[in-house]
Amino acid sequence: LDTQQPVADVDLMRRVAQQDQAAFEALYDRYAALVYGVTLKVLGSRPDAEEVVLDVFAQAWRTAGRYDPQRGRVDAWLLVIARSRSLDKLRARQRDGKVVEASEAKAAEAPVVTISGPEKDLLIAERRAAVVAALEDLPAAQRLPLELAYYKGLSQTEIAEATGEALGTVKTRMRLGMGKLREALASWWSN
Amino acid sequence: MDCAHYQELNALHALDALDAEGRRALEAHLAGCAACAADLAAMRETASLIGYGAPPVAPPADLKDRLRARLAAESAPPAPAAPSGPAPVAVRARSDWAWKVACLVLGLGLLASLARQATLQQDLGAVRAKNAELAAQVLVAQERLASLGARDVRVVSLAGQPGAPDAAARLFWSPERKAWLLAVAELPPAGPGKTYQLWAVTQDAKLSMGTFEPNARGGGFLETRLEAPARPLAAAISVEPTGGVPQPTGPIVMLGNL
Numbered sequence: 092l093d094t095q096q097p098v099a100d101v102d103l104m105r106r107v108a109q110q111d112q113a114a115f116e117a118l119y120d121r122y123a124a125l126v127y128g129v130t131l132k133v134l135g136s137r138p139d140a141e142e143v144v145l146d147v148f149a150q151a152w153r154t155a156g157r158y159d160p161q162r163g164r165v166d167a168w169l170l171v172i173a174r175s176r177s178l179d180k181l182r183a184r185q186r187d188g189k190v191v192e193a194s195e196a197k198a199a200e201a202p203v204v205t206i207s208g209p210e211k212d213l214l215i216a217e218r219r220a221a222v223v224a225a226l227e228d229l230p231a232a233q234r235l236p237l238e239l240a241y242y243k244g245l246s247q248t249e250i251a252e253a254t255g256e257a258l259g260t261v262k263t264r265m266r267l268g269m270g271k272l273r274e275a276l277a278s279w280w281s282n
Numbered sequence: 283m284d285c286a287h288y289q290e291l292n293a294l295h296a297l298d299a300l301d302a303e304g305r306r307a308l309e310a311h312l313a314g315c316a317a318c319a320a321d322l323a324a325m326r327e328t329a330s331l332i333g334y335g336a337p338p339v340a341p342p343a344d345l346k347d348r349l350r351a352r353l354a355a356e357s358a359p360p361a362p363a364a365p366s367g368p369a370p371v372a373v374r375a376r377s378d379w380a381w382k383v384a385c386l387v388l389g390l391g392l393l394a395s396l397a398r399q400a401t402l403q404q405d406l407g408a409v410r411a412k413n414a415e416l417a418a419q420v421l422v423a424q425e426r427l428a429s430l431g432a433r434d435v436r437v438v439s440l441a442g443q444p445g446a447p448d449a450a451a452r453l454f455w456s457p458e459r460k461a462w463l464l465a466v467a468e469l470p471p472a473g474p475g476k477t478y479q480l481w482a483v484t485q486d487a488k489l490s491m492g493t494f495e496p497n498a499r500g501g502g503f504l505e506t507r508l509e510a511p512a513r514p515l516a517a518a519i520s521v522e523p524t525g526g527v528p529q530p531t532g533p534i535v536m537l538g539n540l
Contacts, residue, residue: 127341128338149356163330248301
């Protein structure tokens with residue numbers, strides 16, 4: 092797997108579905124930093140985020156056979172698992188009344204190593220650049236509610252309460268934001 | 283309502299942000315409208331990619347080992363199905379107190395033994411999982427030892443600095459596979475709230491190679507990879523707050539030139 096030409100995600104997944112450990116580790120190497128970044132942003136605690144990363148990849152290993160390339164991209168599939176596992180953990184923690192120490196949350200924000208450079212991550216870096224650019228193109232008022240829903244699992248009503256905006260305004264902004272995001276990313280992914 | 287209305291709801295549903303009422307209405311419509319269902323799938327894909335906006339963070343180097351151990355534990359043969367308990371004894375109700383007491387005692391005994399059996403099954407499952415985890419650790423350790431013999435592996439000694447003058451460390455590194463294996467000896471505990479962090483020092487940067495804690499005898503391993511293209515000039519170990527830091531802040535306790 093250490094070849095110059097990166098193996099396509101769907102080919103990796105096909106091999107993971109056949110319980111090919113090397114393919115699975117290649118999938119991990121490719122996406123662990125992305126998944127850890129998302130879990131860390133949701134949870135703000137390294138130990139919690141590490142636990143969720145383990146959950147996410149263990150689930151990917153178990154359920155790879157059910158992944159259907161017709162129904163979506165591999166990275167999107169992994170991100171859906173990562174987000175839902177992270178939000179589950181966030182809610183469980185909120186139920187238990189656990190609060191992440193401010194210092195811990197702050198430490199979590201500072202990446203130990205930011206991935207950059209290596210050739211094999213080029214594809215991921217391109218996708219990241221596209222998403223970051225699309226998000227930055229949104230007015231902050233549209234981006235914020237999307238991020239509150241994505242990273243904090245808030246509903247439209249909770250976002251209205253948190254931001255002090257009218258519910259109708261929140262809905263409109265989220266709808267506009269999602270529409271623009273979809274359009275911006277569609278032009279990127281299609282080529 | 284027309285489809286445009288439901289596709290507006292899709293944008294929010296893709297982020298699970300709809301309230302219960304909106305969700306019910308949308309789901310009822312989606313059940314009978316393939317176009318809107320396809321629109322939701324596309325919206326969901328867009329929504330999931332928002333995660334690319336989170337800054338990527340390399341997980342700690344040992345997380346992959348933990349994942350391997352976890353998968354090995356999960357694939358261990360499942361505990362055999364609990365044997366079904368003794369067939370329930372049908373007892374006809376009698377007014378006789380002695381019978382009632384006897385049944386109660388019997389019932390309590392049965393319950394206690396079932397509970398004990400469940401506990402034993404749980405213990406057995408835990409022991410099996412632990413066993414599989416240890417087997418996986420042995421495999422990892424064997425691979426690690428075998429990798430030291432590879433043709434391209436270079437060995438560098440790190441010398442103890444004033445903070446840990448008696449400590450010794452060897453770094454085995456493979457420029458080809460970018461693999462680093464650090465073995466330390468006689469390194470004192472980093473102290474409460476502290477950890478040791480390994481750094482690859484290049485011309486213009488110090489790259490974190492991960493954190494580690496020596497064992498009770500001061501020994502330990504750190505297996506990691508240097509992904510950066512730059513050629514490392516030196517390896518250093520510093521004392522840092524638990525969890526590690528992006529750039530070294532604490533004293534350098536061991537150092538070696540590559």
